[in-house]
Amino acid sequence: METNDFTVFQPQVEGKDLLGLISGYQQANFLYQAFTTGIFECLTNEPQKIEDLAEKMGYQADRTRFFLDALTAMELAVKEGEQYRITPLAKTYLCRDSHFFLGDLLDMQFSIKQGSAWSMMGSWLKGNSTGEGHNPQAIFQASFVRAMAQGVLSDNSIFQTVELISRHPCFAGAKNVLDLGGGHGLFPMALQMKKPDLEITVFDLPQVREVSEEYVKIFEREVYFCPGNFYEDELPGNQDIILAFDILHPVVPAQKEQVFAKAYRALRKGGYLFYKLWFLDESRTKSRRAALFALKCKIINSDSHVYTYREATEMLEKIGFKIEGMLTVGDNASNILVARK
Ligand SMILES: C[S@@+](CC[C@H](N)C(=O)[O-])C[C@H]1O[C@@H](n2cnc3c(N)ncnc32)[C@H](O)[C@@H]1O
Incomplete structure (x- = not known):
């Protein structure tokens, strides 16, 4: 195909919704794997240092940082300087002591x-x-x-x-x-x-x-x-x-x-x-x-x-x-x- 017509890069039909499904699946997998680590029982309303969270979870601090940053991107944690706390969203739906806890639903969907x-x-x-x-x-x-x-x-x-x-x-x-x-x-x-x-x-x-x-x-x-x-x-x-x-x-x-x-x-x-x-x-x-x-x-x-x-x-x-x-x-x-x- 030899063409200088730049519109070949523009699809006739928008693929946004399909791409949304694909990336939604990726995010959902991350959400479920994060849930199974138990991190939402560990994060609190008070900000905690990476080292303290890593120790509680039995993780390496340098790796835990990436995990917490990704949780922050998903609005499940808040990053304050070098410390992290839980968001109301995660507290409401991902902690066992909330009656809106979604754990069994997550387990069922990802079974x-x-x-x-x-x-x-x-x-x-x-x-x-x-x-x-x-x-x-x-x-x-x-x-x-x-x-x-x-x-x-x-x-x-x-x-x-x-x-x-x-x-x-x-x-x-x-x-x-x-x-x-x-x-x-x-x-x-x-x-x-x-x-x-x-x-x-x-x-x-x-x-x-x-x-x-x-x-x-x-x-x-x-x-x-x-x-x-x-x-x-x-x-x-x-x-x-x-x-x-x-x-x-x-x-x-x-x-x-x-x-x-x-x-x-x-x-x-x-x-x-x-x-x-x-x-x-x-x-x-x-x-x-x-x-x-x-x-x-x-x-x-x-x-x-x-x-x-x-x-x-x-x-x-x-x-x-x-x-x-x-x-x-x-x-x-x-x-x-x-x-x-
Ligand atoms: C999909 S759930 C719906 C539960 C609830 N009605 C709701 O809307 O969330 C289906 C319900 O039907 C009940 N069920 C299934 N077969 C049944 C049966 N043969 N006799 C009595 N209940 C049954 C299940 O135990 C379950 O609680």
Whole structure:
């Protein structure tokens, strides 16, 4: 190619977003590796010398300097002369004593399993089998449920969700709320803060009780944890509100329908179901988060199915629900389908 046309260096389409993803991945790897060193338990609000930090960590001081400078560039530490202190960002999200701690979420996202789902994609596309099938007892361990809690605590979605539900006309007269597959139970706990006479039941697998009870203690709430398996057991009845948030991805639509039929039976007449999900749009390509999630679920487990909003409404109408509409939670791409018995 012989040309003096300088515009050959200018792409027709901007690559900024793709480059952002690539460098974001690099930064995310650094963040995770930094987290696993334990440095955020070592940095304090008071500035400390490199030598002191290095000694506490068992590191070489000259190397630790580079590490601390990189943490400073990431706004996880502040450099003051030759000393370093922790930033409020790192203190809030990366220290174990904060209830916004993101450690389990980081561990989950960087686990070998998460990475391998994507690395299996090529093989899966050729028709090879990749998953071991869905095993709820193995997946929904305490660390997974803590990771779920950390996700919703840090992205403001509890606050936004509770604002939306508490403004719904059904809320003022509600007495009993069931959080189906509620895990940590943070959503109804936050609703109870708005309405202290609410009686909350969290229905989830027995092994999840421990995590739910941790949050009951932190937020000083009263919650009844009902251990059970929603594929096998009936749900506690006479509910005014049922929350079904981010559940049932791993199963085929017929099985989802059976669980929602149980939810229908557990509601009193006139009671409301709030079904929150990253619903796909009709083209199944939006939101980006939902489309990637749908693919990843499918690679891991061929029974998984992420609903479009229309598929979900049709399923609920078939059971007998009247669909009232959709509430948009906001930045994290979740929507809440509102349905009445
Ligand atoms: C993705 S988490 C969602 C947790 C919470 N609702 C939220 O929005 O953060 C799915 C929850 O469903 C629960 N779950 C999965 N299978 C279940 C089953 N068969 N019976 C009861 N709960 C189940 C899990 O233990 C987990 O707490």
